[in-house]
Amino acid sequence: MNSKFDFLEEQHVSPALILDLAHFAEAHDVPAGEENRITWPLMPFYGREILEMAIAALLQGENLLLTGAKATGKNVLAENLAWLFGRPVYNVSFHVNIGSAELIGTDTFRDNEVQLRKGSIFRCAEVGGFGILDEINMAKNDAVSVLHATLDYRRSIDVPGYEKIDLHPAARFIGTMNYGYAGTRELNEALVSRFLVIDMPPQTEETLTYILGKQFPDMQTRAREQLTGLFLDLQLKAENGEISTKCLDLRGLLAALRTVRQGLSPVQALRMGIVNKSFDIFEKEIISDVVATRIPDNWTGTDIFGELK
Numbered sequence: 001m002n003s004k005f006d007f008l009e010e011q012h013v014s015p016a017l018i019l020d021l022a023h024f025a026e027a028h029d030v031p032a033g034e035e036n037r038i039t040w041p042l043m044p045f046y047g048r049e050i051l052e053m054a055i056a057a058l059l060q061g062e063n064l065l066l067t068g069a070k071a072t073g074k075n076v077l078a079e080n081l082a083w084l085f086g087r088p089v090y091n092v093s094f095h096v097n098i099g100s101a102e103l104i105g106t107d108t109f110r111d112n113e114v115q116l117r118k119g120s121i122f123r124c125a126e127v128g129g130f131g132i133l134d135e136i137n138m139a140k141n142d143a144v145s146v147l148h149a150t151l152d153y154r155r156s157i158d159v160p161g162y163e164k165i166d167l168h169p170a171a172r173f174i175g176t177m178n179y180g181y182a183g184t185r186e187l188n189e190a191l192v193s194r195f196l197v198i199d200m201p202p203q204t205e206e207t208l209t210y211i212l213g214k215q216f217p218d219m220q221t222r223a224r225e226q227l228t229g230l231f232l233d234l235q236l237k238a239e240n241g242e243i244s245t246k247c248l249d250l251r252g253l254l255a256a257l258r259t260v261r262q263g264l265s266p267v268q269a270l271r272m273g274i275v276n277k278s279f280d281i282f283e284k285e286i287i288s289d290v291v292a293t294r295i296p297d298n299w300t301g302t303d304i305f306g307e308l309k
């Protein structure tokens with residue numbers, strides 16, 4: 001079997017699904033010029049059940065909505081799926097002001113004539129990409145109407161003022177939406193009905209141990225336990241509303257650990273990766289205390305990685 005699927009086999013994902021994934025890739029060519037959009041997501045997604053649900057839904061031509069709190073791996077999962085299906089990725093972040101012009105296109109004057117400069121949804125639809133619709137619940141009205149058309153079961157985008165666009169058979173859309181501890185904007189019912197929805201579980205000791213182990217195979221056991229505990233402490237405090245989710249930043253934690261390899265002390269590194277993500281002095285104090293109880297002030301890189309290479 002293709003080594004690309006090794007991490008699925010490792011997690012005992014259903015062999016029938018893996019086989020169908022391989023068939024999918026064989027059945028759909030990648031158009032020329034799109035190769036650089038097919039990228040390894042840097043981190044394999046960990047979670048057999050979630051992977052199986054997501055793969056089965058996409059194989060059946062469905063679009064996916066990934067919901068859940070921050071740092072539950074929504075974006076990593078979306079990137080893993082595009083990679084597994086062998087499709088180019090188109091990222092659209094709805095956190096910025098995005099409308100139909102960015103999504104479908106705008107008329108521009110080129111070579112003495114009016115031409116359509118294609119937007120990201122248009123291009124994704126055309127080449128059979130995987131469109132990652134990040135923070136889709138933040139979409140403005142103008143964008144929402146494009147999304148309604150894009151995610152229609154007829155698989156063709158019909159927006160007033162534009163030519164009708166038929167979706168390539170391999171095109172899929174994966175929405176992500178943060179919700180959980182603090183209040184968030186809801187997604188309207190008609191849009192939700194166009195997706196199968198996966199509610200991403202929060203991190204556990206097991207998932208964090210796996211993630212840290214994959215990223216830092218040489219980490220000392222005691223350090224891994226303390227860092228896992230640190231993240232779970234923060235997650236619990238966020239769940240209880242004692243802190244916001246600003247410091248609940250797994251990416252920041254991993255980035256901090258890389259700077260420890262570069263020679264910073266663990267406390268300095270965690271200040272940059274976790275503590276300073278809060279801009280509220282009271283919250284910052286709570287976070288500093290959580291860090292201090294898990295990671296002693298006098299720890300050096302050696303306490304995390306053993307002998308530094």
Ligand SMILES: Nc1ncnc2c1ncn2[C@@H]1O[C@H](COP(=O)(O)OP(=O)(O)O)[C@@H](O)[C@H]1O
Nearest residue numbers: 043044045046070071072073074075076250251
């Ligand atoms: N189940 C998981 N498997 C692998 N990595 C994960 C998982 N959950 C979280 N991560 C890691 O956590 C960080 C944040 O993940 P991300 O996908 O950005 O979360 P979200 O989009 O839900 O906020 C990334 O560095 C990612 O590698």
Ligand SMILES: [Mg+2]
Nearest residue numbers: 074075134176
């Ligand atoms: Mg995200």
